[in-house]
Amino acid sequence: MDFNVKKLAADAGTFLSRAVQFTEEKLGQAEKTELDAHLENLLSKAECTKIWTEKIMKQTEVLLQPNPNARIEEFVYEKLDRKAPSRINNPELLGQYMIDAGTEFGPGTAYGNALIKCGETQKRIGTADRELIQTSALNFLTPLRNFIEGDYKTIAKERKLLQNKRLDLDAAKTRLKKAKAAETRNSSEQELRITQSEFDRQAEITRLLLEGISSTHAHHLRCLNDFVEAQMTYYAQCYQYMLDLQKQLGSFPSNYLSNNNQTSVTPVPSVLPNAIGSSAMASTSGLVITSPSNLSDLKECSGSRKARVLYDYDAANSTELSLLADEVITVFSVVGMDSDWLMGERGNQKGKVPITYLELLN
Secondary structure (H helix, E strand, C coil): CCCCCCHCCCCHHHHHHHHHHHHHHHCCCCCCCCCCCCHHHHHHHHHHHHHHHHHHHHHHHHCCCCCCCHHHHHHHHHHHCCCCCCCCCCHHHHHHHHHHHHHHHCCCHHHHHHHHHHHHHHHHHHHHHHHHCCCCCCCCHHHHHHHHHHHHHHHHHHHHHHHHHHHHHHHHHHHHHHHHHCCHHHHHHHHHHHHHHEEEEEEEHHHHHHHHHHHHHHHHHHHHHHHHHHHHHHHHHHHHHHHHHHHHHCCCCCCCCCCCCCCCCCCEEEECCCCCCCCCCECCCCECCCCCCCCCHHHCCCCCEEEEEECCCCCCCCEEEEEECEEEEEEECCCCCCCCCCEEEEEEEEEEEEEHHHEHHH
């Protein structure tokens, strides 16, 4: 195998010269050429951008995927240029458990029906969560990673080259100072001119690359807007899902089982502020047992019937009818209405009422 002996010797001599110059600078035995203030500021800005971009990128990954093992697995698949296997996320898994439990307890029971509704909502949230991760990875994380692994690596490479050119320049200055013979001095002056030219050229290349950091900030700002929009969409979806779920659960009054096996049926409503516009929900403590015993009769009733109100109920909107405990109203079913609701009448007032707040009268 052929080797260029002269080139190897020259490279070794250059490396040794730089090492000596660097060591003498650290010991204060040699002068150091300082970069101009503008270039120093650009270098500082680039380093600051790199550090904070890495921190933001890593913490965003933790936010979107809290499981460290899953993050490592995704990283490995990415490096192997293979698609990571799809896995069920936590909301989807919780939703499936709730649906399975509700099916086991019986969809016809209040608790079983409520579990199924909650499970379906959790699965919808899981789908929204998956969409948030995909959108954020594409529009936010990928551009940040491209900067760290692409643009900044190029900057770091040129910065290191600039450092080497500076060491070569300062080493040439040192040799010129030490030169005594005229021939040696002429050679050192020529070397100084060459190293000064190479240093100036590399400084210009590095400066042009560093000035691109401002464009990087502008690009990352657009990516940040995309990330915020993705989060806004996700949280709006989750809010709407939970709002709809809360309204559905408003039709499930809570019955409690005390330690001495006596039943308490006093619900404690918890209503969100009017600005949110949610329906009333009963807050629970203890063990939920059953809905009213005549629930199935209410579902199957035809025509109008009288019903006694078991618990107070605040209407969520103009289509519903507010109820007072122990009052008697007229109820009837309407084709196409949700099975958890009936139409109620009190005098000239009419509106939907939750069936589990009622006791059908003979």
